[in-house]
Amino acid sequence: MQMTQITNSKELLSTALQSRIIPNQEFLLQGSILDSAVDHLIHRLRGLCDTVDASPEQFHDLEVCLSLRQPTQTAPLMLRVRRALDRDSPFQLRYIGQPELDRSRPTLVRSSIDVGCTSTILDFLTELGCRLDFEYVSRGYIFRKGRMKITVSKIKAVPGKQQEIGSETVSQSYLVELSVLAPNGQDSIGDEMRIFAEQLKPLVQLEKIDYKRLGGLP
Amino acid sequence: MNITNGVNVSVETTCENQIQEITYDGTEIYQPPPTLSETLTRCAARIDFSKTSLDDLKKEDKSAEDDVKDSSQFQPSLWPWDSVRNKLNDALTEICVLSDVISIAKDKRYLVLDPVPEDPDEIKPIVQVYSRKKALGQAAQVLLSGAERLRNSHSEQRNRNVTDFHIELLRLRQNWRLKKVSNAIIGDLSYRTAGSKYGMSGTFEVTKAEDLTDEEAASGTTGSGNNGLPTQSPKTTSSLRVIVPAELQGVAYIKVITQKDQEDLCTANVNLMGHGPNITQQAGVWQKTLEFAQNVLFCKELFSQLAREAIQLQAPIPHVVIGNQIRATLLPGIQLIISLCHSTTFDSSQPGPINDHDHVLEHSLHQLLREVHHKNSHHPFPHPTSGPLGPSKKRMLAGPKAADRESLLEMTKSQTILEQIIAQAQHIFMRKRTQYVLDTLARDVKDPQIVSHWNAMNSPIMSCVKINIVTHGYDTINRTSLVIHVKERSLKCICRDGRVMHLSYEPQELRDLILCQINSHQISCLLNLARCMAWTVLSNSNNLGIGKVEPLGNASSCLLASPNGDRMIAVQIRCDPQIDVKVYIARSPRPDFIPNPLVPEKFWENLGGHFKEVRFDKIEGKSFLNKMEFLMAALTSNSV
Structure with missing residues (x-):
C-alpha cells in the first residue's frame, strides 16, 4: 500500500513536470552598481516596476550553502538554505544546476528547484552529511515587474556569533539580479528580460555571468 | 592510411607543352618549353603602348588569344625585341616633341595655350522667368505662413483666454500618462497600471489645436455631429485637443435594476462621473473628455468581467447573458438585471432616474473591481527572496506546515464579483424585508411595544438588529429581547435564553416568530406581576396545543390564584393571526354558599370550576398588564 502510494506520487510529479506547471528553470541576468549610485537605480526601478504606489520592499536574508560529497561523483552536490532574518517565514531550500552553455540565449539559464521548509532543515541536512561551504547575508530591496523579480542587494559577511548579524560588507557595490522562474520551454521570457x-x-x-570563468580567477 | 590495402597511384603533371609533331608510330614530339627570356619577349611584344586606359587593356586581354595564335603561326622576327624597341623609340620622339612645345609655350612669345571653348546651352528667357517666379512664390509662401503663425502666437499671448499649448500639455501630464511616439503624443487612460488586464486599449492622441477659426469650425461641425461631447463647447478655448478612439466616446453607465414580477423595486446607475475633485476649471476642457472616455472604459471592463463570471458560474437557476444585459435570480421571483448603456449622443442620454442613485451599490461595484485590480498587481513578495514570485503567503506556508488537501482546496476558492454583488443584493432585500416586517408589526401591535435597534455598522452581506419587547410602564418587570442576524438568504435569531433559530427568506416566518415572542412576553410579564402582587402561579404553558399550529408554537396560557386562594384567573393568549386575549375568573368558595344535600360542606366549593369570561376590553387600563393589575387588585380580598 505504501509503495503504491509512493509510485503514485512519483507519477504525479512526472506528469506535473510533463505538463510544465512546475517552474524549474531560472533565467538570470546579473550586474552590480556602486553604493553611491544605488539611489538612482532604486528610483528608476520604482518607476519601471509594478506597485508604483508602495514603497520598495526590503529584505534581509541569510543564505547558507552546504555541500554533500558523494563517493561516486567528483563534483559535490550543492544545496542552499535561505531564511529571512527580518520576519518569521519558512526557510527556503534551493538546488541550482549548472548554467546551460548556450550562447544564442539572451540570459543565463539554469535549472532550479525551490522548496519551502521548516527551520529544522539545517539539522536534517547536517545529519545527511552535508557540510557548511559558506554563508553570507544579503540585504536590500526587491521589485517585481510582471513575472520578473529584481533584487538590489548588499552582500555582507556573516560575523561571529557575538557580533550583530550583518555589519561587515564585502564590497563597495550592490549586486543587482534580474531573474524569472519559469517552467520548461518558455524561452520567450529571455527576450522580455533583455528588453x-x-x-x-x-x-x-546586466549580463550573463559565467561562473566557471570567474572560478578560475585567483 | 591503411598500408595493407595500399595501391600504387602514379601522379603526373598534365601535358603543358604544345605538340609539335606526331610521328607515324604515334610518338608525340613536344615543343620545348619557352625559356624565361622567350616568355619575357613574348609578353613584351604583346604590350600595346598606344593603349593605356583600363578598358583598352581589358579589350586587349580578350584579343590576347588571337595574338598568341598569330605569333605561333608567324615566323619569329629577326630580333625579338625589334617591335618593342620601335614602339619605345616612337614614344621617346613624342615625349621630346611635347617637351619642346611646352618650353616654347612657357615663353608665351610664339605660342599661347587657350582653353577650347564649349558650345553654350541655348536658354529660353521666358522659361527662366517662370521658374524664378515660381521659386520666389514658394519662398514668399513660407515666409507668409511663418509670419501668420507668429502673429497668431502674439495674439494668443495678448489674449488671456487662450493658454499656451505647452502649459496645457504640462497640466495634462500631471494627471494623465503621456509618451512621445515619433512625432505624435500618445496618452493612456486605461487602468492597466492599476492592475487591470482588460484587453481594450485606452490610448488617446494629443494634438495642438491649429487656430481659433479652425477650432470654432470644428466645434460647430462636431457639436451637432457624431460626438456631441461638451468638450467642444466654444465657450472655453483650449490650444490642446485630445482625440479619443471612437469606441470610448460618448457616455456610458451601468444600470442595475431589481425586478419583482415585472415591477421595478430598485434601480441604480453606476458610473465614474462626478467623483473626485472637479479640476476641469484649472485643467482644461480635455479633462472632461478624458474622464468621460475613462468612464466608458471602466463600465465596459466592469460589464465584461461580470458577463464572463455570469457565464462561468454554476448557479441553481443559471444566469442569462443577452447582449448588454445580465439577468440573475436573487430570491424566488426577484431578479437582478445589470445592463450596460453606452450612448454616443449626449443629449438623448440624459439619464432620468439618476435621482435614486444607489451610492452603496456603486461603491460596492467600484470596490470589487478595484480589489480585482489590486490583487492583480499586488502580489506578496517572497521572503526569503529566493522563493517563487506569485503564491500567496498562505500557499508559501502550506508546504512547511504540511497543509492537507482540504485546506489547499479551500485556498483556491474565491468569490467572483458577480457572486458578491448577488450576495449583497440578496442581503439588501433581506434587510428591507426584515425592516418591513418589524415596522408593520410595531405599527399593528400596540400593546407590548416592539423596539428594534439596527446596528449602524454592518458589512455588505450581514447586518444585525436587536429587538426589545416591553410593556409601557412595566419595563422593569420584564423585557424580552432577541437579536436577529440578517444574512444573504436567511435569518438567524438568537433569543435571550440562548435558543438559536434559523429562518428562511420568507417574511411570514419572522412574523410568526415575533408574534410568539410577544405571546411569551405577555405571559412571563404576567407571571412576574402576579408574584409582585402575591398571587400564586398555578400553572403556565407556552404551547397549549390548541388552535392553528404554527411553526414556533401557538396559544399560551397561565392560571393564577389569589393570595388567599379564593379567586382564580385564567388567561389565554392566541396569536392567530391577531393577538387575542381571553381572561376567565372563578371564585371558590362562592360567598353565597347554601348547604344542600348534594354539597353539604363549604370546602367542596374549593374544587372550583365555575369560570366566567371577563369582557377584557371593557376593563380599565392602557395595556394588557395594566388591565391585569387592575383585575388582580380588584379580586384580591382580605376577607376570608
Missing part, C-alpha cells in the same frame, strides 16, 4: 535590462542600461549593465 527590461536595456532600460536600466546606463545605470547598471
Whole structure:
C-alpha cells in the first residue's frame, strides 16, 4: 500500500513536470552598481516596476550553502538554505544546476528547484552529511515587474556569533539580479528580460555571468 | 592510411607543352618549353603602348588569344625585341616633341595655350522667368505662413483666454500618462497600471489645436455631429485637443435594476462621473473628455468581467447573458438585471432616474473591481527572496506546515464579483424585508411595544438588529429581547435564553416568530406581576396545543390564584393571526354558599370550576398588564 502510494506520487510529479506547471528553470541576468549610485537605480526601478504606489520592499536574508560529497561523483552536490532574518517565514531550500552553455540565449539559464521548509532543515541536512561551504547575508530591496523579480542587494559577511548579524560588507557595490522562474520551454521570457535590462542600461549593465570563468580567477 | 590495402597511384603533371609533331608510330614530339627570356619577349611584344586606359587593356586581354595564335603561326622576327624597341623609340620622339612645345609655350612669345571653348546651352528667357517666379512664390509662401503663425502666437499671448499649448500639455501630464511616439503624443487612460488586464486599449492622441477659426469650425461641425461631447463647447478655448478612439466616446453607465414580477423595486446607475475633485476649471476642457472616455472604459471592463463570471458560474437557476444585459435570480421571483448603456449622443442620454442613485451599490461595484485590480498587481513578495514570485503567503506556508488537501482546496476558492454583488443584493432585500416586517408589526401591535435597534455598522452581506419587547410602564418587570442576524438568504435569531433559530427568506416566518415572542412576553410579564402582587402561579404553558399550529408554537396560557386562594384567573393568549386575549375568573368558595344535600360542606366549593369570561376590553387600563393589575387588585380580598 505504501509503495503504491509512493509510485503514485512519483507519477504525479512526472506528469506535473510533463505538463510544465512546475517552474524549474531560472533565467538570470546579473550586474552590480556602486553604493553611491544605488539611489538612482532604486528610483528608476520604482518607476519601471509594478506597485508604483508602495514603497520598495526590503529584505534581509541569510543564505547558507552546504555541500554533500558523494563517493561516486567528483563534483559535490550543492544545496542552499535561505531564511529571512527580518520576519518569521519558512526557510527556503534551493538546488541550482549548472548554467546551460548556450550562447544564442539572451540570459543565463539554469535549472532550479525551490522548496519551502521548516527551520529544522539545517539539522536534517547536517545529519545527511552535508557540510557548511559558506554563508553570507544579503540585504536590500526587491521589485517585481510582471513575472520578473529584481533584487538590489548588499552582500555582507556573516560575523561571529557575538557580533550583530550583518555589519561587515564585502564590497563597495550592490549586486543587482534580474531573474524569472519559469517552467520548461518558455524561452520567450529571455527576450522580455533583455528588453527590461536595456532600460536600466546606463545605470547598471546586466549580463550573463559565467561562473566557471570567474572560478578560475585567483 | 591503411598500408595493407595500399595501391600504387602514379601522379603526373598534365601535358603543358604544345605538340609539335606526331610521328607515324604515334610518338608525340613536344615543343620545348619557352625559356624565361622567350616568355619575357613574348609578353613584351604583346604590350600595346598606344593603349593605356583600363578598358583598352581589358579589350586587349580578350584579343590576347588571337595574338598568341598569330605569333605561333608567324615566323619569329629577326630580333625579338625589334617591335618593342620601335614602339619605345616612337614614344621617346613624342615625349621630346611635347617637351619642346611646352618650353616654347612657357615663353608665351610664339605660342599661347587657350582653353577650347564649349558650345553654350541655348536658354529660353521666358522659361527662366517662370521658374524664378515660381521659386520666389514658394519662398514668399513660407515666409507668409511663418509670419501668420507668429502673429497668431502674439495674439494668443495678448489674449488671456487662450493658454499656451505647452502649459496645457504640462497640466495634462500631471494627471494623465503621456509618451512621445515619433512625432505624435500618445496618452493612456486605461487602468492597466492599476492592475487591470482588460484587453481594450485606452490610448488617446494629443494634438495642438491649429487656430481659433479652425477650432470654432470644428466645434460647430462636431457639436451637432457624431460626438456631441461638451468638450467642444466654444465657450472655453483650449490650444490642446485630445482625440479619443471612437469606441470610448460618448457616455456610458451601468444600470442595475431589481425586478419583482415585472415591477421595478430598485434601480441604480453606476458610473465614474462626478467623483473626485472637479479640476476641469484649472485643467482644461480635455479633462472632461478624458474622464468621460475613462468612464466608458471602466463600465465596459466592469460589464465584461461580470458577463464572463455570469457565464462561468454554476448557479441553481443559471444566469442569462443577452447582449448588454445580465439577468440573475436573487430570491424566488426577484431578479437582478445589470445592463450596460453606452450612448454616443449626449443629449438623448440624459439619464432620468439618476435621482435614486444607489451610492452603496456603486461603491460596492467600484470596490470589487478595484480589489480585482489590486490583487492583480499586488502580489506578496517572497521572503526569503529566493522563493517563487506569485503564491500567496498562505500557499508559501502550506508546504512547511504540511497543509492537507482540504485546506489547499479551500485556498483556491474565491468569490467572483458577480457572486458578491448577488450576495449583497440578496442581503439588501433581506434587510428591507426584515425592516418591513418589524415596522408593520410595531405599527399593528400596540400593546407590548416592539423596539428594534439596527446596528449602524454592518458589512455588505450581514447586518444585525436587536429587538426589545416591553410593556409601557412595566419595563422593569420584564423585557424580552432577541437579536436577529440578517444574512444573504436567511435569518438567524438568537433569543435571550440562548435558543438559536434559523429562518428562511420568507417574511411570514419572522412574523410568526415575533408574534410568539410577544405571546411569551405577555405571559412571563404576567407571571412576574402576579408574584409582585402575591398571587400564586398555578400553572403556565407556552404551547397549549390548541388552535392553528404554527411553526414556533401557538396559544399560551397561565392560571393564577389569589393570595388567599379564593379567586382564580385564567388567561389565554392566541396569536392567530391577531393577538387575542381571553381572561376567565372563578371564585371558590362562592360567598353565597347554601348547604344542600348534594354539597353539604363549604370546602367542596374549593374544587372550583365555575369560570366566567371577563369582557377584557371593557376593563380599565392602557395595556394588557395594566388591565391585569387592575383585575388582580380588584379580586384580591382580605376577607376570608
